[in-house]
Amino acid sequence: MENLVLAFAIIGVLGIGAQWLAWRFNLPAIVLMAVAGILAGPVFNIFSASDAPPGTPPMEALFGDFYRPIIAVAVAVILFEGGLQLNFSELRGLTRGVRRLVLPGVPIAWFLAAIAGYLIAGLTWQAALLFGGIMVVTGPTVIIPLLRQSRLNARPATLLKWEGIVNDPIGALLAVLVYEFLVIGDHSGTSIEIVSSLVLAALLSAGLGFAFGRFTATSFRRGWVPEYLKPPVLLALVLVCFELANLMQEEAGLLSVTAMGVTLANSRIASIDDLRLFKENITVMLVSGVFIILTANLTMGDIAALDWRSFWFIIAMLFVVRPLTVLIATVGAGLPWKERLLVGWIAPRGIVAVAVTGFFGASMTDAGYLDGDKVIALAFAMVFATVALHGFSISPLAKALGLASRESPGVLIIGASPFAISLATKLKEMEIPVMVADTSWRRLKPARLANVETYYGEILSEVTEHHLDLNRFGYLLALGGNEAHNALVATDLAPELGRAAIFQVNARGKDEEDRKALSYTLQGRTFLQSGPALDELVRRHYSGWIFQRTKLSDEYPPEQYKKDLGAEGELVLVIRKGVINFASPEVPVTPETGDIALAYIPKPSEPKEKPAKQDKEKEAKAEKDKETAPDKPADEPPAPPADDVV
Missing domain, CATH: 1.20.1530.20 (Na+/H+ antiporter like fold)
Structure with a gap:
């Protein structure tokens, strides 16, 4: 040559x-x-x-x-x-x-x-x-x-x-x-x-x-x-x-x-x-x-x-x-x-x-x-x-030898909001390694009570580099209330974890015409398909929304799952062959047969009694009252209340 x-x-x-x-x-x-x-x-x-x-x-x-x-x-x-x-x-x-x-x-x-x-x-x-x-x-x-x-x-x-x-x-x-x-x-x-x-x-x-x-x-x-x-x-x-x-x-x-x-x-x-x-x-x-x-x-x-x-x-x-x-x-x-x-x-x-x-x-x-x-x-x-x-x-x-983690790559959540702790608790229940990090000991209390692993400190601190092993985590969710801090976390840890593995709540949206919005170059992928702000996620949490884990199979195919999820439900992640895929508008996730899906859905409403049953009960009660009531002329008006009697 x-x-x-x-x-x-x-x-x-x-x-x-x-x-x-x-x-x-x-x-x-x-x-x-x-x-x-x-x-x-x-x-x-x-x-x-x-x-x-x-x-x-x-x-x-x-x-x-x-x-x-x-x-x-x-x-x-x-x-x-x-x-x-x-x-x-x-x-x-x-x-x-x-x-x-x-x-x-x-x-x-x-x-x-x-x-x-x-x-x-x-x-x-x-x-x-x-x-x-x-x-x-x-x-x-x-x-x-x-x-x-x-x-x-x-x-x-x-x-x-x-x-x-x-x-x-x-x-x-x-x-x-x-x-x-x-x-x-x-x-x-x-x-x-x-x-x-x-x-x-x-x-x-x-x-x-x-x-x-x-x-x-x-x-x-x-x-x-x-x-x-x-x-x-x-x-x-x-x-x-x-x-x-x-x-x-x-x-x-x-x-x-x-x-x-x-x-x-x-x-x-x-x-x-x-x-x-x-x-x-x-x-x-x-x-x-x-x-x-x-x-x-x-x-x-x-x-x-x-x-x-x-x-x-x-x-x-x-x-x-x-x-x-x-x-x-x-x-x-x-x-x-x-x-x-x-x-x-x-x-x-x-x-x-x-x-x-x-x-x-x-x-x-x-x-x-x-x-x-x-x-x-x-x-x-x-x-x-x-x-x-x-x-x-x-x-x-x-x-x-016990010198490396046997667990699959875990999820590191930044920000101990009620929604974040609820999500971490569900991930732990699904046997996914998870940790919640926050600078407030008080905000971390619910996570500790739920037996979720926590880190108390600033994730961007140089001290953290020597006390927190990031090799354990394959994904990062920046769910803090400060959009600028979320963006800084995403930018700082991108070389370590890879920007494709970092997700953050979309606080203001990514409209390029919005002068208040941060540049997309400073942010990770948007968390969840609809990109809700943290305030909206916390509102849903207090409204009773819950996380629902579903195994998709031939008996319960993805098409039926999407139909049941409806327009209001929010797909959070899909586990396919042991790999976690978080939902994001940048890379949409489509559930398939054999996947494990985690969704965030409104609180199921309490079942109401059927009208037919209620009508039968009313009829039975009326018949009983009729049998026990005294005889009176059919056209006789009802007696006035006791207070109206002179």
Whole structure:
């Protein structure tokens, strides 16, 4: 292929397409991306260049000198975005556990992986040391999607996230250390000098990242950068910081951008959530594209380099090296055995492992060391094996250990109005996980009395992020009395839950000509088909309206249900194959046979006696009165009331 634009288009379609399929069918995204890349590369040779020298990997031949810079810049942005997720407030009670996974966890993992590479995979000791250092990483590009997919509890999720993001640049620096010691150390300098210079460069790089982070935070807080320029300015500063650190020490830029991201994450910038969203969008595109590029760069020769010893090496890394590392490193860290077991199994490798291995493996081969090419194939095998096994096993294992919710995605209701509590009570009765959140302890009292789970506090507070696990919920109903607050909740939590899963009461309507109406871009979907305001729903509640659950079947088909529901009844939701579908004018819900429907209907009127029955009773009473009444002339007028008698 000679057309670079077409190549980028294909890479985009494959990468984003794999991400979409993963979301649609709840599968590990990186597994699908790896499969797509292998099919496009080694299997079908879509990116092969006709004029490339024999043996040249297809993507390197396609991009030429730009291949490594593309990977380097992408990895830098990915690591920065990972650092931007690390807020120190998440570490309450976990500081010791995270610290142990880094130190002594990293040296232990390095030593054990190097031993396994030398004894089992048959690598030379030089290649084993290099590869062992790289294998300490558990990349954020795979950890964070797995956490999102598995809905882990906060504690083990925090452990895995922090370890993955912190260890990534450390693994790259260990590879630099080995490379410097083997290649550069052969020509000049003692081992002590090489190690000392590397440590000094690492400290300076971390300090550079901290300085860039503080400068960025100060600039944004003081208004030196307008809002619309903040994301591009931040991206430019990340690239400058990355390259400046690399000029001091090769691959030190990874540590520098990670430190910059962590500094910004803990700097209390008002627009930090917007910046996170922008970086996350970029990262999704980069992860999709870069992983396709890396896997498509494999050749059949790389795959053929894997033998039975490689297979046993992967088994040893999965079932011996990782569990033993976590078991030893976390002794006395105060972690429950279930969390240690889960963390000891989950250690997927990602883009950083592949990118760093590809760079240093090729460099070692050029320097005359054996097995440089073999470690590249081993890295891909490790990535594919760990991502596939850990991606498909994390949810079942976490649920078996009680570290993830076994319940289906629940409903979070914002606002404790009488209607909202009545709805929550009915959802609980239907065994749908539900929680009502409100800032008023008094308004939450009826929910507590109904044994409905409650959250007392401001849902938009930063404190809430660390006390309320939003992974438990798949839907949000903003049913508060303040339209602006409902819209703010919908906008703020849309990146977390997805705007399609957020519904809010339509307080004023969405007439674009109404100057008092909020923009539709700030709101979620309208709650209920008719879009009633909260005042109207509360009025219906006090008028005696009730929630009615109905199972639709062949005996009671949807057509009859709609007829019985009438024009006044309001369809609330439909449960179809375990999935909740809330009624909304934006996406109308049509009940089908087999569904469970929940409707909000007027209070049924009391049955009235039939007229015929009433007439019979009157006739019987009249006959009885006639039989007991004294005889009197037929035309005699009735006697006047006693008060009228003179």
